[in-house]
Amino acid sequence: MKAMVMNGVGGREMLELVERPEPVAGPGQAVIEIAFAGVNFMDIGVRQGAAWTETPNPKILGVEGVGRVLAVGDGVEAVAPSQRVAWVYAPGSYAERISIPASSLVPVPDAIDDRTAASVMMQGLTASHFATDFYPVQPGDVAFVHAAAGGLGLLLTQIVKLRGGHVIGRVSSQDKVAVAGEAGADHVVVDTEGRFAEEAQRLTRGEGVHVVYDGSGPKTFQGSLDALRRSGTLCWYGPVLGGPGPLDVMRLPKSIKIGYGVFFDHVHTPELLRARSARLFDWITEGKLKVRVGGEYPLAEAAKAHADMESRRTTGKLLLVP
Numbered sequence: 001m002k003a004m005v006m007n008g009v010g011g012r013e014m015l016e017l018v019e020r021p022e023p024v025a026g027p028g029q030a031v032i033e034i035a036f037a038g039v040n041f042m043d044i045g046v047r048q049g050a051a052w053t054e055t056p057n058p059k060i061l062g063v064e065g066v067g068r069v070l071a072v073g074d075g076v077e078a079v080a081p082s083q084r085v086a087w088v089y090a091p092g093s094y095a096e097r098i099s100i101p102a103s104s105l106v107p108v109p110d111a112i113d114d115r116t117a118a119s120v121m122m123q124g125l126t127a128s129h130f131a132t133d134f135y136p137v138q139p140g141d142v143a144f145v146h147a148a149a150g151g152l153g154l155l156l157t158q159i160v161k162l163r164g165g166h167v168i169g170r171v172s173s174q175d176k177v178a179v180a181g182e183a184g185a186d187h188v189v190v191d192t193e194g195r196f197a198e199e200a201q202r203l204t205r206g207e208g209v210h211v212v213y214d215g216s217g218p219k220t221f222q223g224s225l226d227a228l229r230r231s232g233t234l235c236w237y238g239p240v241l242g243g244p245g246p247l248d249v250m251r252l253p254k255s256i257k258i259g260y261g262v263f264f265d266h267v268h269t270p271e272l273l274r275a276r277s278a279r280l281f282d283w284i285t286e287g288k289l290k291v292r293v294g295g296e297y298p299l300a301e302a303a304k305a306h307a308d309m310e311s312r313r314t315t316g317k318l319l320l321v322p
């Protein structure tokens with residue numbers, strides 16, 4: 001089968017489309033014919049050596065996708081051949097086929113198409129974790145959402161709105177404003193220099209926002225603190241774009257709370273994974289959550305998908321088609 005491997009840590013030139021042996025379904029596993037693989041910032045981080053270093057190179061990139069079960073191994077009862085399934089955090093998803101523990105698979109309802117399912121596993125589960133567990137948004141709360149036209153930002157904006165919150169979104173260019181607005185952002189700030197906090201304070205009449213969701217790297221960290229109200233919450237989540245460095249807790253202002261949000265810490269059992277995925281699928285079926293696919297690339301063009309994501313040109317979800 002064809003697979004996109006990274007031959008070593010580095011730039012996009014490390015990616016190569018190669019032939020790999022067909023995967024087999026060991027005990028507890030299922031082999032899937034992949035319809036779409038999701039592209040995530042995490043994949044860029046893995047390529048750059050920020051994560052998943054324990055697996056030697058060359059290794060197949062990608063952790064997310066949707067497809068149809070081809071075969072199951074001994075002891076698998078949760079899924080059956082020909083069933084449509086989706087997954088996240090399954091290394092080796094930039095490929096035509098993959099072998100995955102059946103416990104990591106989520107059944108995809110008929111009402112949800114493959115593109116949509118592949119687009120909400122990482123970003124949808126993360127967004128729903130942020131807005132319902134990490135900081136459960138209450139009606140009337142004001143949330144500040146960074147990269148509001150990205151795959152994660154668009155879903156997060158909609159879920160905050162679903163819960164009765166208001167959204168101030170930040171994007172890096174004017175051409176993303178309308179996209180963030182379509183997802184329901186009440187105000188959209190265009191900024192790459194960290195000046196967004198002044199705008200957040202102005203829009204909240206000097207009170208500041210209840211919560212900031214920030215995965216945009218070290219440059220936005222101080223502004224995110226400045227945008228918060230007293231006792232506000234900063235949900236920080238951007239490991240690939242870089243952390244804020246050492247923090248002196250005694251210097252943190254306004255009784256704010258800061259944490260590093262990772263959905264897998266809360267959605268850590270197969271039962272929770274299925275329940276949280278089912279809730280996303282329900283919201284989509286009911287028309288409450290819309291998915292925007294910003295780009296589809298042949299598997300062979302994974303490097304172009306990475307280049308587009310890194311250049312901040314993209315909106316919505318990027319998918320690879322094996």
Ligand SMILES: NC(=O)c1ccc[n+]([C@@H]2O[C@H](COP(=O)([O-])OP(=O)(O)OC[C@H]3O[C@@H](n4cnc5c(N)ncnc54)[C@H](OP(=O)(O)O)[C@@H]3O)[C@@H](O)[C@H]2O)c1
Pocket residue numbers: 039040041042122123126146147148149150151152153170171172173176215216217237238239240241261262263264309310311312314315316317
């Ligand atoms: N902790 C977790 O559980 C978790 C899970 C999923 C994702 N993440 C993190 O969430 C962030 C978004 O990742 P994603 O895969 O979901 O993609 P995404 O939401 O589609 O993010 C792409 C957006 O990131 C912004 N961006 C791109 N390059 C940037 C740069 N060099 N500096 C600052 N912003 C940049 C761009 O928005 P603007 O140009 O408009 O700013 C772009 O729209 C990443 O930091 C990723 O590591 C964390």
